[in-house]
Amino acid sequence: MIESPHGRMAQRLALAIPALLLGGAYISEYVFGLFPCEMCWWQRWPHFAALGFAALSIVAPPKRVLVTLSALAMVVSGLIGGFHAGVEYGWWEGITDCAVTAAVAGVSAVDAIMTAPIVRCDKSPWDLFGISLAGWNFLISCGAGCANMALLFKGRA
Known part of the structure; x- marks a missing residue:
């Protein structure tokens, strides 16, 4: 059950960490x-996905499984981030020709394409x-995904 203090803490972290990281991404x-x-x-x-699993764990069983899936999704995001950081630092090549044009609001589609900045995966903007x-x-x-898993296992004892 997730009613242990450790399980409840894991559930709260599973909800808070992805929400904060996504919020930070959108603010940036x-x-x-x-x-x-x-x-x-x-x-x-x-x-x-982690946010969805964590939110679902508040209202639906099996809570422990949903929090575990949330923790695993956080680790997946982290591993993708680790790969991306390696591309940025020049440790290895990316798996695509990764460049995206940023959306520009309030102009025609052609003008948006022509004036949008190109965002490269191999250059860290900050x-x-x-x-x-x-x-x-x-x-x-x-770190958060592993901490959540540790809290869930500690809550079982």
Whole structure:
């Protein structure tokens, strides 16, 4: 059961971490103009799934399974982020010719395509302490996913 204090904490983290990371991604995009590349989007999809599993765990059984799926989805996002960070740091090549044109609102489709900035997957638009956003996603998502799993197993004892 998830009624243990550790299980409830895992459930709360499973809801909070993907919500905060997705919120940060959208704030960086819409407030600070850091448009996502293709691999950035790849990292968001598992967080959407993690958020959905965590939200579902609040209202539907089996709660432990849903929180576990949320934790696994966070780890998947983190692993994609780790791969993306490696591409940004030049450790290896990306698996696609990854460049996306950022959407420009309020203009015709042709003008939007012609004036939109190109967002490359191999260039980090921002970093903190030398760690790119993809690198931070790797650290936070993998850490939180593993912490959630540890809390769930600790809650069983």
